[in-house]
């Protein structure tokens with residue numbers, strides 16, 4: 001049998017080269033807008049997969065598998081021959097020579113560069129927080145958190161022969177991530193006690209959600225906050241407002257009022273920042289939250305060929321404010337950026353970016369969610385939850401992932417306690 005002929009790789013080297021740093025919502029949207037056009041595109045990402053961040057909390061609380069919320073970037077662009085991928089971390093951008101410098105020192109030259117490096121957890125300089133609190137910003141974070149949660153419950157079961165054990169899980173931050181995670185965690189704990197037979201006294205397990213603000217979900221109207229609070233409390237989550245964290249230790253947390261609480265885990269959902277990321281270093285004076293300041297067409301100030309999109313960019317909303325760091329902003333800004341690069345290459349004038357508000361939503365547990373529609377009206381309860389399910393399925397990348405998540409969610413609708421409650425040891429050290 002003769003061997004398969006070597007595959008032929010089309011030569012795109014004569015085309016303008018667009019380098020996109022980051023394969024998140026913004027980077028993928030940019031590259032999709034440039035796919036099969038007269039440009040050569042290279043996406044550079046430190047992970048070889050795109051992560052659907054809004055469902056990370058379901059991986060952390062053993063509702064979904066990591067592979068169900070991630071998708072290989074090469075597979076996304078399998079049919080677009082002009083889009084390539086480089087698995088690497090970008091260390092630096094040299095604006096003068098128009099090259100990006102990778103960890104390890106190799107370089108990639110560009111005609112246009114799109115910075116879509118996202119944001120990261122913000123610890124506000126609180127001692128011990130970056131070391132001991134557990135963020136939820138990557139697939140590795142979600143696996144680490146799942147390990148910690150399940151291991152803590154197993155340890156409590158093992159110690160049950162000697163003395164009853166108390167477990168405190170503290171979630172810092174009452175935004176959508178904090179609300180979603182605390183609701184799901186409370187359901188996970190009830191499940192392992194009831195279904196898996198762990199010998200843990202439910203009255204000794206606390207899921208405590210703390211925030212400095214006086215209410216949950218501050219971007220939502222007050223009635224949505226009250227609804228979320230009522231639902232979470234019904235699920236057994238304790239909520240404390242006006243509490244600020246002053247220190248996180250390996251297995252303890254300290255508050256400004258002097259209380260020191262022993263904890264099984266501190267889950268950090270207190271906010272995001274671009275400080276400390278590549279985007280932060282692109283300008284001498286970075287914008288709000290370390291984001292890159294951009295012109296209305298999404299180019300860096302004083303640059304003709306470097307663009308920034310998504311969470312990494314301070315995208316103007318109007319003369320005074322900036323767009324929120326949300327998935328729809330990332331996708332819309334990525335698409336807009338691709339169109340503007342093509343216009344520039346044609347010698348045509350560019351257009352300013354206009355954000356179309358798609359609303360915001362947060363799920364609180366099974367059958368409960370709040371959604372604020374673009375006009376300002378709020379839907380909650382089961383209809384909010386169904387809207388949340390539909391939207392997340394729609395935006396999840398990959399037909400196979402959509403199908404698997406839909407099957408899992410449907411299965412769990414009827415048999416909630418099923419779920420991948422696996423402690424995978426290597427996740428403690430994985431990046």
Ligand SMILES: Cc1cc2nc3c(=O)[nH]c(=O)nc-3n(C[C@H](O)[C@H](O)[C@H](O)COP(=O)(O)OP(=O)(O)OC[C@H]3O[C@@H](n4cnc5c(N)ncnc54)[C@H](O)[C@@H]3O)c2cc1C
Nearest residue numbers: 022024025026045046053054090118310311325326327330
């Ligand atoms: C837990 C969580 C839940 C969320 N829930 C919602 C929600 O329900 N609804 C909503 O609208 N928004 C939600 N968001 C926000 C939303 O996910 C972000 O706004 C969106 O992901 C931003 O997209 P992005 O492409 O700008 O950045 P990201 O999605 O963060 O992607 C950035 C990419 O850049 C790569 N990268 C970073 N630095 C480098 C480097 N130096 N070299 C190479 N690659 C690099 C990263 O690996 C990553 O793939 C949530 C965010 C989190 C963390």
